[in-house]
Amino acid sequence: MKLIGSLTSPYVRKVRIVLAEKKLDYELILDDPWGSATHVTAHNPLGKVPCLIMDENGALFDSRVIVEYLDTLSPVGRLIPPPGRERIEVKRWEAIADGIMDAAAAAFMEARRRPEPQRSPDWIARQHQKIHAGLDYMEQLLGEQPYCTGVNLCLADIAVGAALGYLDLRFPDMDWRASHGHLARLADKLGARPSFATTKPPASA
Structure with missing residues (x-):
């Protein structure tokens, strides 16, 4: 592949x-x-x-x-449960994490790629509102759980970790960790995994 x-x-x-x-x-x-x-x-x-x-x-x-x-290609470390309630829960986490990525990418493109006279501060602010609302939602949903849906790593955690890593890359001054301790704990745990460490984007990108 x-x-x-x-x-x-x-x-x-x-x-x-x-x-x-x-x-x-x-x-x-x-x-x-x-x-x-x-x-x-x-x-x-x-x-x-x-x-x-x-x-x-x-x-x-x-x-x-x-x-x-x-x-579906390998039985090693199944990340998505079979059809049912648990699967829907994982997909809900993925949807909110992807939504944060969407908003963060939109805000970055508007602020960094669009010519300054054409930029919309209101549009950027709207995207930041989505990011913070998504973070608050995930923080409450995660709570004290070791992983997003319980005790095992799944696609939900991978999606959330990718979203949080993108915020660190594009918005280093956002300091989302200060008010989202549960997510910060999860991000640190995920960051120690080889799959996350080897895919971390370069800071200068």
């Missing part, structure tokens, strides 16, 4: 962490979907990363679709 992505995308990192936890071999092909030389559009008509190129079955895109597929 080949994974097209960037080192800074939290969605790509989520997929890479799953690949590492599942002990699946793949080749990472770096691509800047915003650059003129991007080639991801040859495989994903939406021009987004991550994009997983499979040996026989074409390509998959959207991190949620990719990680669900990857979890």
